[in-house]
Amino acid sequence: MATSSIFANVKITDPQKAEAFINALDASANSQKKSAKALAHTLVTDPGEIRKLMAKRAEHK
Amino acid sequence: MNAFTTFNLLDLVDAVGEDEVKQILSDFSCSKNDEIETFIKRSAMEFAKRKMSITYLVFDEEMNLSAIFALTHKAIEISNEGLSATARRKIQRYAQLDDNHNSYMVSAFLIAQFGKSDGQTELKGNQLMELTFEVLEKIQRQVGGGVVYLECEDKEPLLRFYQSDANRFRVFDERYSLIDNTKYKQLVRFF
Numbered sequence: 001m002a003t004s005s006i007f008a009n010v011k012i013t014d015p016q017k018a019e020a021f022i023n024a025l026d027a028s029a030n031s032q033k034k035s036a037k038a039l040a041h042t043l044v045t046d047p048g049e050i051r052k053l054m055a056k057r058a059e060h061k
Numbered sequence: 062m063n064a065f066t067t068f069n070l071l072d073l074v075d076a077v078g079e080d081e082v083k084q085i086l087s088d089f090s091c092s093k094n095d096e097i098e099t100f101i102k103r104s105a106m107e108f109a110k111r112k113m114s115i116t117y118l119v120f121d122e123e124m125n126l127s128a129i130f131a132l133t134h135k136a137i138e139i140s141n142e143g144l145s146a147t148a149r150r151k152i153q154r155y156a157q158l159d160d161n162h163n164s165y166m167v168s169a170f171l172i173a174q175f176g177k178s179d180g181q182t183e184l185k186g187n188q189l190m191e192l193t194f195e196v197l198e199k200i201q202r203q204v205g206g207g208v209v210y211l212e213c214e215d216k217e218p219l220l221r222f223y224q225s226d227a228n229r230f231r232v233f234d235e236r237y238s239l240i241d242n243t244k245y246k247q248l249v250r251f252f
Binding site for chain 2: 001002003004005006008009010011012013015017018019020021022023024025026027028029031032033034039040041042043044045047048050051053054056057060
């Protein structure tokens with residue numbers, strides 16, 4: 001991964017590279033999804049709930 | 062089954078304050094990839110405050126920081142000049158031609174950073190990618206967009222991981238970064 005990717009713009013002017021991008025996108029869209037092993041996961045956004053969970057962290061430290 | 066909880070870094074700051082979040086970030090280590098560790102310790106907070114990228118923090122049941130991923134959104138511009146009729150037909154499924162610039166603008170999410178903390182064995186890479194896409198799908202419901210891309214070092218295990226049946230990214234180009242003195246492969250996925 002590249003932190004520099006945050007600042008780099010992607011502009012494709014070479015027709016061959018443009019076709020490569022389009023074909024890659026299309027191949028991804030048409031590929032069959034194979035799910036990873038199920039995982040219990042929650043995205044928590046409520047501040048009160050976050051504080052409650054982070055208190056657990058303090059207990060374990 | 063192990064349970065994981067993910068927080069948006071800014072939500073975590075709102076809940077427990079910046080000093081505590083900085084302390085949590087300082088505990089993150091990733092010996093496989095110094096750049097991720099440096100990003101978390103030096104840039105994640107600043108970039109989030111400036112809305113340049115948002116880092117998500119994944120915690121295990123004991124609330125140890127297990128993994129991170131950072132997201133932002135970018136436009137990918139593709140010139141219409143010289144494209145074959147087949148390519149034009151395909152790209153029109155994902156983007157609209159901007160007649161003024163004779164180019165297609167593809168609105169894309171960027172996975173700017175992605176990695177697990179040292180010692181984290183319960184969470185597999187493919188599972189972390191699923192968590193990443195859970196967040197992306199929530200954002201997609203709000204603002205649209207179905208293209209995601211990333212850049213990774215030109216290393217066979219990394220390319221195999223991202224292009225696996227589970228992760229379904231495909232290589233489309235490469236970029237050489239003078240700052241990092243590194244060649245990155247660029248990969249894209251539709252979701």
